[in-house]
Amino acid sequence: MSAPNKNRGAEEDPIRHHTYDGIQEYDKRLPNWWLFTLYGAIVFSIVYWMYYHLSGVGTSGHELLARDMAAVQEARLANSMGTLGDAELWAMSKDEKFVAAGRESYSVNCVACHLASLRGKEESPTAIGPSLLDGEWIHGGTPSEIRAVIANGVLAKGMPAWGPVLGDRKVIELVAFVMSHHEGPAGGN
Template identity: 55%
Template structure:
């Protein structure tokens, strides 16, 4: 006696079997998981935003710009690790944006009160003209910052700032000059009163 059992009724939340059969295999009409759908739609939204930001609006740096920035950082690290600071390496540092930016920040906090934010002088001498009191060669500029000129009221910044910051400061000052410009010796500095 064979008893035929009726198929159990499937609850409403169960997956439905499709009518399609292949090699005796039935397919379920299964819904994709929510985590998968969220990941898929999130990736599409991210792609559209990324495409617009970089390709259409050009708000982000290009590959060439990012490469140039990374190369400047690498060059700055290489020059900072260089044991000897000669005129050639100081000139090279003065053309590197990483050194110039760091030197600008140090200048603003330690030197601008005497030499002005534009390096045009005040209590201290003008640093953007071709007249130099203590020498205009890069090594002389570096040495003047390091040792100071106590007779004129400039402290020795070498012990305070260290070699790295002094070289960045020299690079910032030299960035306002050309490598082959004439250097004129100025005998004395007479401070001028700031403009009212």
């Protein structure tokens, strides 16, 4: 082994046994601050991973974003409730969030007359309401027309007006639920 440069730290740090292009290395211990940063980062990453991903306790950025987007959608919906057109209502009928909410209020308010199957009279002669599954609509089959029937009812025929009882929001969810059983607007979607 050729004589190393003895000037720098050679007393405490041994020389490594290899030589690359005539260059030798001290076998220097990594400084504590460096090791502390490394081990700290490893511990942090494990804790982070367990907190946000493994346990589901922490709210990840992804979930925060989803929550904020839902709030934005909610606010938009509240603003546009009066002006929702057929296209928006069809879109909602393909959004499980609205459909699920509609399914729930349907099971509370509508099954008595339209039955859980939505087939009403078609399934059982003792049911009062007509089928909401067949493509035949007494009062028109666009989502806006369905919405109007649900909201205003057909009192003379025994269909209650649900607008005043449930409010706009729930009526729209019910439209989404009913229309989720039907094909989108004519001409595809």
